[in-house]
Amino acid sequence: MQKDISISVNKIDNYEKISGCAKYVNDVQIEGALYAKTFRSPIISGEIVSITVPKLPDGYFAVDYRDVPGKNGVKIIKDDMPIFAEKILRYFGEPILLIVGPQKSVVQSLINKIILETKLIEPIYDESNIAINYHYEKGNPQNAFSSANRIFEYTYQTGYQEQAYIEPQGMIGYSEGDKITLIGSIQCPYYVKNAVLLALGCSSEQVRIIQPAVGGAFGGKEEFPSLMGCQLAVAINKIHKPIRLIYEREEDIEVTTKRHPAIIRMKAAVDSDNSLVAISSDIRLDGGAYLGLSNVVLSRAMIATTGAYTIPNVDCSGIVYLTNTVPNGAFRGFGAPQIFYAVEMFLNHIAKDLGIDPLDFKMKHLAKQGDLTSTSGTFRDPILMNDLIKRALEISDYRRKSQKYKLENQLRGMGISLFFHGCGFTGSGEATIIKAQVKLHKDEQDNVDILIAAVDMGQGVRTTMSKIVAHTLGIPMDKVRFPYPDTDFVPDSGPTVASRTTMIVGGLVAKAAQKMHDRWQNGVADTVIEQYVQPDYIVWDEATFHGDAYPAYSWGVNIVDVSVDKVTNQVTLEEAWSVYDLGKAIDDLVIKGQAEGGITQGFAYGYLENMEVKNGKVRQKNMTDYIIPTALDTTKITTELIDNPHAGGPYGAKGAGELTLIGGAPAVAMAIENAIFRRVHNIPVTPESIMELIEYGNR
Amino acid sequence: MAIVKFTLNHQPVTVQSDLNRRLLDVIRNDFNLKGLKEGCGEGECGACAVLINHEIVNSCLFVLANVEGKEVITIEEFAKTKRFTVIKEAFAKMGAVQCGFCTPGMVIATESLLHKNPHPTEMEIKVALSGNLCRCTGYNMIVEAIQEAAKAGEGLW
Ligand code: FES
Ligand code: FES
Numbered sequence A: 001m002q003k004d005i006s007i008s009v010n011k012i013d014n015y016e017k018i019s020g021c022a023k024y025v026n027d028v029q030i031e032g033a034l035y036a037k038t039f040r041s042p043i044i045s046g047e048i049v050s051i052t053v054p055k056l057p058d059g060y061f062a063v064d065y066r067d068v069p070g071k072n073g074v075k076i077i078k079d080d081m082p083i084f085a086e087k088i089l090r091y092f093g094e095p096i097l098l099i100v101g102p103q104k105s106v107v108q109s110l111i112n113k114i115i116l117e118t119k120l121i122e123p124i125y126d127e128s129n130i131a132i133n134y135h136y137e138k139g140n141p142q143n144a145f146s147s148a149n150r151i152f153e154y155t156y157q158t159g160y161q162e163q164a165y166i167e168p169q170g171m172i173g174y175s176e177g178d179k180i181t182l183i184g185s186i187q188c189p190y191y192v193k194n195a196v197l198l199a200l201g202c203s204s205e206q207v208r209i210i211q212p213a214v215g216g217a218f219g220g221k222e223e224f225p226s227l228m229g230c231q232l233a234v235a236i237n238k239i240h241k242p243i244r245l246i247y248e249r250e251e252d253i254e255v256t257t258k259r260h261p262a263i264i265r266m267k268a269a270v271d272s273d274n275s276l277v278a279i280s281s282d283i284r285l286d287g288g289a290y291l292g293l294s295n296v297v298l299s300r301a302m303i304a305t306t307g308a309y310t311i312p313n314v315d316c317s318g319i320v321y322l323t324n325t326v327p328n329g330a331f332r333g334f335g336a337p338q339i340f341y342a343v344e345m346f347l348n349h350i351a352k353d354l355g356i357d358p359l360d361f362k363m364k365h366l367a368k369q370g371d372l373t374s375t376s377g378t379f380r381d382p383i384l385m386n387d388l389i390k391r392a393l394e395i396s397d398y399r400r401k402s403q404k405y406k407l408e409n410q411l412r413g414m415g416i417s418l419f420f421h422g423c424g425f426t427g428s429g430e431a432t433i434i435k436a437q438v439k440l441h442k443d444e445q446d447n448v449d450i451l452i453a454a455v456d457m458g459q460g461v462r463t464t465m466s467k468i469v470a471h472t473l474g475i476p477m478d479k480v481r482f483p484y485p486d487t488d489f490v491p492d493s494g495p496t497v498a499s500r501t502t503m504i505v506g507g508l509v510a511k512a513a514q515k516m517h518d519r520w521q522n523g524v525a526d527t528v529i530e531q532y533v534q535p536d537y538i539v540w541d542e543a544t545f546h547g548d549a550y551p552a553y554s555w556g557v558n559i560v561d562v563s564v565d566k567v568t569n570q571v572t573l574e575e576a577w578s579v580y581d582l583g584k585a586i587d588d589l590v591i592k593g594q595a596e597g598g599i600t601q602g603f604a605y606g607y608l609e610n611m612e613v614k615n616g617k618v619r620q621k622n623m624t625d626y627i628i629p630t631a632l633d634t635t636k637i638t639t640e641l642i643d644n645p646h647a648g649g650p651y652g653a654k655g656a657g658e659l660t661l662i663g664g665a666p667a668v669a670m671a672i673e674n675a676i677f678r679r680v681h682n683i684p685v686t687p688e689s690i691m692e693l694i695e696y697g698n699r
Numbered sequence B: 001m002a003i004v005k006f007t008l009n010h011q012p013v014t015v016q017s018d019l020n021r022r023l024l025d026v027i028r029n030d031f032n033l034k035g036l037k038e039g040c041g042e043g044e045c046g047a048c049a050v051l052i053n054h055e056i057v058n059s060c061l062f063v064l065a066n067v068e069g070k071e072v073i074t075i076e077e078f079a080k081t082k083r084f085t086v087i088k089e090a091f092a093k094m095g096a097v098q099c100g101f102c103t104p105g106m107v108i109a110t111e112s113l114l115h116k117n118p119h120p121t122e123m124e125i126k127v128a129l130s131g132n133l134c135r136c137t138g139y140n141m142i143v144e145a146i147q148e149a150a151k152a153g154e155g156l157w
Helices: A014-018 A104-113 A141-146 A189-200 A224-239 A249-255 A294-303 A336-354 A358-364 A385-396 A398-408 A429-434 A461-473 A501-518 A588-607 A664-676 A687-696 B023-030 B082-094 B103-116 B122-129 B140-152
Strands: A034-040 A046-052 A061-063 A095-101 A115-120 A130-138 A150-158 A170-176 A179-184 A207-210 A243-246 A262-270 A276-288 A313-322 A412-423 A437-442 A448-451 A526-531 A552-564 A571-581 A636-641 B002-008 B011-017 B049-052 B055-058 B071-073
Touching (some): A014 B103, A034 A104, A034 A224, A095 A104, A095 A224, A130 A294, A141 A276, A189 A224, A224 A243, A276 A294, A294 A313, A294 A336, A336 A358, A336 A412, A385 A398, A385 A571, A437 A501, A448 A461, A448 A501, A571 A588, A588 A636, A664 A687, B055 B103, B082 B103, B103 B140
Parallel strands (some): A179 A207, A276 A313, A571 A636
Antiparallel strands (some): A034 A095, A130 A313, A170 A179, A552 A571, B002 B011, B049 B071
């Protein structure tokens, strides 16, 4: 019998990473590479009147919008963001031009000498510039509200969050004849490729994107690298020399995309037996200066507006408004951390108002197999939330500790969150937009190459994919190779985002491996290509938000025990417990890593990581100001899994990468709320806000 | 421009350069040793860590002038030791590596800790790691790896 696939193996890139041999983009040596730096808008909102670039020494170049041979727009969804600003400047730090040359110090001094004359335009920070406005309903919310026994209404706010991958953004590129190659710290090789094709207006064979080792991404390297890729490609196209564009930390924090701050208003109708009969929500995301992926972030948030619960009547609206601030974008969870934070706190607050136990209240409304989702699709797979909760309560001793802390009144509290994450692209995105393709190639020595565009940014896909192939073919892991993605050799298996890689791409890889297995002949080369086919039961109407938003869902429960310091109001995590249903783990240790890393980011989003944008400028400029957890901020974390194999995933696996972040903030916020006996509405719950809550907050 | 002499990975070296250059750039660019990484350039993340006279130092904050006469060991050299092998196995076994960008710095921090304190408590490990940021793992698996290395490498430190 074959071993259980979940049993961990040595990750295939462990040794090269531990010994420092792994090559990240800044470690790639290209002879004679020039150094590029971006000249950025020094104003928040305005118009360029004139730019005077100092006389450039020999070998130095300025590259701006006039050098863009194709469209001066970065292909994300709407190409609305220019590669280089032409006239209007919409945020502090918007790129205007690149200075390129052999010496960093000279490039920097040239940048300092650029004279920019501008005309200021009154900046917008409020909701007056609405770019996206969505709305959907389920059931008959109007009726439900008008006949409700009681109505509750509260508002929740979430802040910015910076991905803070430890490797800053960077890219290096070169040309050979009329072909341009870019090597970058990226999540989505084909996103960059397609963006560059539009910018250069050239043909597909003329652009090649290669991914080296990537030092963390968390969504931050999903769409942003498309901008850098276009700039670099335009520069190389003009100068015909290799060029290096690597950000320093301050530049990275100042100008790259962040998690959208949100304001979420929630209203609920409750009937006489304390059942939730309707929910109405209004989700408002600050998109920053350009739309980017904001509408997709919004729709993911809106779809999860009923949380892990079934509520028969739903009225959900959402907007993205644009402001003169740094554009916001993808970050692990993609709208879900904001909405789950709000829903979990809201149900907690309703239960408190009703004078009933919040967890009992939530459990009464848990979604079950066969129920209609918020968008009137169907939860097709079994939902094991009751088992997950039961186990989480057991291992944490939640009920007893909650009771005890409450009676002791010593600034100690327990918090719990229940949540899910839809795996893969929303709706029919996989079939209509992504159309993933994977390829396996076997050579005459029976070595098998996995040829996909999935990027290992630390989440271990090189190992998990290799495992799937080795396991399916029944060959040792060292006969399987997963070369770094290179668009000249791998088909477009889609971006490494949306918790889709293991389930969707891994599912295709498993299918391809099965095909190869079935016709296996020793010593004979073979190639298998597999194309994504959407299950026919998935029906989704984009315009009305109606139908099955996702093919499968992963589920989770987080519990955390916190204490608050009486004097400093500092929060300490005392211990944490999680139980997840991810279908089936392809590798237990990889999943443990996702679970611990994800929840650490999620907790920190709730109480520690604080980023403010004041008058159009990010105030936390570096890693000294923007605090992410250190080893001293962590606590003991126990993680358990309950298997619940999904037929569409390889060996039953569903998505895992984002799920583990989502429950952290509501759990920690609720624990703080219970510790201080004051209602929490906004995150992050910083020591200052705790002080204020203790002084003025509601019980 | 001035001349600075120090020992790099057991080899005496001479660098003629601007004294204010960061040791990070000197090692990465002049000696082409890319194992140490630049994560922040401001002394916060520890990705650029090297051992100087067996103490962990952030090379991004260390100027060339200060390295005169000192002994610098980078991950490339440390990777040849037995102690490294123990640390490597422990990091792999406990799942301490995700993106790997912090990892060489974490390994240097581990060596610097175990050199001083071969049997650290969990708290001592956390304190020793507090100058090294990792965004991927949440740290516990690194702490466990160091405990494992201390155990498996009994007698090596
Ligand atoms: S790069 Fe030196 S501490 Fe971060
Ligand atoms: S493993 Fe990615 S920063 Fe530590």
